[in-house]
Amino acid sequence: MAQRRFRRRKDARPGEITAAAAALFAEKGYAATRVDDVARRAGVSKGLMYLYFRTKEELLKSVIRSFIEPRIEALRQRIEEPELSAEEFLRGPFLQFIRALPNSPVHVIVKLMVTEGPRHPELVAYYWNNVVSLGLDTLRRLLQRGVDNGEFRSSALQEFPHLMIAPVLFAVLYSSLFGKHEKLDTDRMFAEHVGILIESLKRDPRRGDTG
Amino acid sequence: MAQRRFRRRKDARPGEITAAAAALFAEKGYAATRVDDVARRAGVSKGLMYLYFRTKEELLKSVIRSFIEPRIEALRQRIEEPELSAEEFLRGPFLQFIRALPNSPVHVIVKLMVTEGPRHPELVAYYWNNVVSLGLDTLRRLLQRGVDNGEFRSSALQEFPHLMIAPVLFAVLYSSLFGKHEKLDTDRMFAEHVGILIESLKRDPRRGDTG
DNA sequence: TCTGTTACTGACCCGTTGGTCAGCAAGGAA
DNA sequence: TTCCTTGCTGACCAACGGGTCAGTAACAGA
Known part of the structure; x- marks a missing residue:
């Protein structure tokens, strides 16, 4: 039949x-x-x-890679948008990028890394090499460009670009945990965050110290 | 014998x-x-x-409570330190408080809430009521005090005090995941963070707008 | 030393679940 | 139609781990 x-x-x-x-x-x-x-x-x-x-763990690794690999190239390309000033880049593509994250499937990766990372060190190393250190380098280069062309003063943010993306990690986890208790307006929160960063980077140009 | x-x-x-x-x-x-x-x-x-x-889950709840309950009172008392200005409070007790967190056993709670929260809603509600909303309220009141006595301008931080503690959550998880790849100097990072916040709150006092 | 109470043990139970494998069915080739 | 290859099935296994309970050892009182 x-x-x-x-x-x-x-x-x-x-x-x-x-x-x-x-x-x-x-x-x-x-x-x-x-x-x-x-x-x-x-x-x-x-x-x-x-x-x-081969195993359930193999499946997990495959899931992580399937999310990361298509995005690496996009991330790399965002590094170079030479026609924009550093501030324009932060207020434009950067803000746009982090705004998209909480609603994207990326939150799956964040949660998986936090929950399963400690038991899968090679996964952590992979994520570190292909996402984290890449992203931090990008931010550092962006800040340096701002300093070089006189937009920004030199700042401890160059040592701690982590502060620029900390609210993103926070928002992803906070919404997923406490979404029933408080609905976070991440769009406005991120805009405020970027505003604070930029004004901190631009403030008081007379003491544009080098250290 | x-x-x-x-x-x-x-x-x-x-x-x-x-x-x-x-x-x-x-x-x-x-x-x-x-x-x-x-x-x-x-x-x-x-x-x-x-x-x-009674069950393994009961044991988990007991662990969470055993960490939180002794600290609730300490947190409550920090709210009222009336002899300090808002800025002094942020640069003093607040900075000291968040600096202590990454090295304290509190990171256990953070990790447990993130990893197990989704499957234990009553635990999330307990944590929300006794820690999160309490802490956010405290920060809001502090900012309001700063505005009331003329130290601070009114700011979107009053709506998003989350931005003040996002780096703490970030640092705890980041160190626990990527500690082998990068050692974060959280003390200096937090100091920089508080500095940025305060200067954002104090900047440009002429347009001390109310909205 | 006898007896009752209770803090405590550890062998056992059994549902769950990652992983296996003998065999079946969907095509292709001739 | 026949035969071969191979994508695929689902019953099965063995280990694991949460939870139980009959029994034991530690104390107290008399």
């Missing part, structure tokens, strides 16, 4: 499984998600999972 | 068990910690655990 019981689609499977896993990991966390749950949501059997991913 | 195989110390047990659990939860996370591990570290049998805590 040729009743198609399943389809043979080798190429599409890894992506579908990874997407299903990402959704469930975000919902319930890695440990509380059963491999069988992922299989069901992806519309395959549990056995098939192990033809594409 | 009267060989003492164990001791009967009903009063001391809960505290010892909670302390052992806190240490292990911080090390390995809640899900990855076995009740038997906690029992061994506390020097008791697994069975005894269930005489003092």
Whole structure:
């Protein structure tokens, strides 16, 4: 009766499984998600999972990479927007970028890194090399450009660009934890944050000290 | 032969068990910690655990409460230091307070809330009521005092006092995740942060607008 | 020393879950 | 139609871990 019981689609499977896993990991966390749950949501059997991913941990790594890798290039390209001043860059592309993060699937990665990172050091190293240190370098270079062309004074922010993105991490986790108790207007909060940073960088140009 | 195989110390047990659990939860996370591990570290049998805590989740709640409750009163008292100006308060007790957090056991709570919160809503509500909203209110009142006595201009920080403590959450998680890759000088970073905040609050007193 | 009470033990139970594998069915080739 | 390859299934296994409980040892009172 040729009743198609399943389809043979080798190429599409890894992506579908990874997407299903990402959704469930975000919902319930890695440990509380059963491999069988992922299989069901992806519309395959549990056995098939192990033809594409050696272990559950392998699946986790794949989820993380699938989120990061497509974005690395975008991040790299944002570094160089030479026609903008440093301030324009911060008020424009930078603000736009961080505003998009809390509503993007990136929050899945943040939560997974925080919850599972300690038990998967090679994942942490991967994230560090490909996202964190890259992002921090970008910010440092941007601040240096502002100093070089006289827009900004030299500032401790060059040593601690972390302060520029701390509110993003905060907002992602805060909303996910306390969203039921307080709805954060992250758009306005980030705009205020960028405003504070810029005015701190521009303030009092007469003592444009070098140290 | 009267060989003492164990001791009967009903009063001391809960505290010892909670302390052992806190240490292990911080090390390995809640899900990855076995009740038997906690029992061994506390020097008791697994069975005894269930005489003092009905379930593993009860034990988690007890750990969280044991960290928070002794600190609530201290937090409350910091609200009122009337002999200091708002700026002096921020540069003094406030900075001192947040500087102490990354090296204190509080980071255990932060990690546990982030990792386990989503699956324990009543724990989140408890933390919200007793820590978060209390702390935010305190900061708002402090800023208002600064505005009232002319030190500060009115600012969007009154709506987003979250920005004042975002770097703390960031530093705690960042150090715990990436400590091996970068050692953050949180003392200096926080000092810089407070400096930026205060100068933002004091800047340009002529347009001391009310909105 | 006997007895009752209770803090405590540790072997056991059993549902859960990561991982396996024998076999089946969907194509392609001839 | 037949045969081969291979994507795929789902019943199964073994280990793990939360939770139980029958029994034991520590004290107290008499």
